[in-house]
Amino acid sequence: KNEVEQSPQNLTAQEGEFITINCSYSVGISALHWLQQHPGGGIVSLFMLSSGKKKHGRLIATINIQEKHSSLHITASHPRDSAVYICAVSGDALNFGKGTSLLVTP
């Protein structure tokens, strides 16, 4: 069993929809990371958080340390948001989820 579980695995949404991607982990962590990988392979770090909530443009990330759970929200989704979103946790080691593949259609 992977120590980092993401859901859903695949997600299709229409432009403008509010999107939520979830991440649960089973190990102690010092920080949780959300990454975005576009079809060409390039990875961009979106957020690093250890508590509470962070916002950057239309993206919001939250974490609940007690419940070992994080969510990534995208408001007013756009086709350019189509990508794979990866959750990773860092503690004694760095563990990655399998990613959520998001497709936003016009």
Next chain:
Amino acid sequence: ETGVTQTPRHLVMGMTNKKSLKCEQHLGHNAMYWYKQSAKKPLELMFVYSLEERVENNSVPSRFSPECPNSSHLFLHLHTLQPEDSALYLCASSQVWGETQYFGPGTRLLVL
């Protein structure tokens, strides 16, 4: 453009070849990472260097040999690879281990 570059971007090699992947960062970071990403699998951390010292080696076969000559450069030397080693190899750097990582564009490797 993240400040992390990787060369080559694409590589095709035979199982008996020896090749090297190069990663360079111009961000003044002290930690550098090699990852492997195979189709339909999570990112796999291969090696971590912090202040030019290897701090993590995740049971990677010896046919992969990393080298960090200075804090700006990281190499992955490849020899006698197998077809199952075909994957996207990503380099990343961060200010210190565990902090936000900046990824290079990756090298897509095909082993024939």
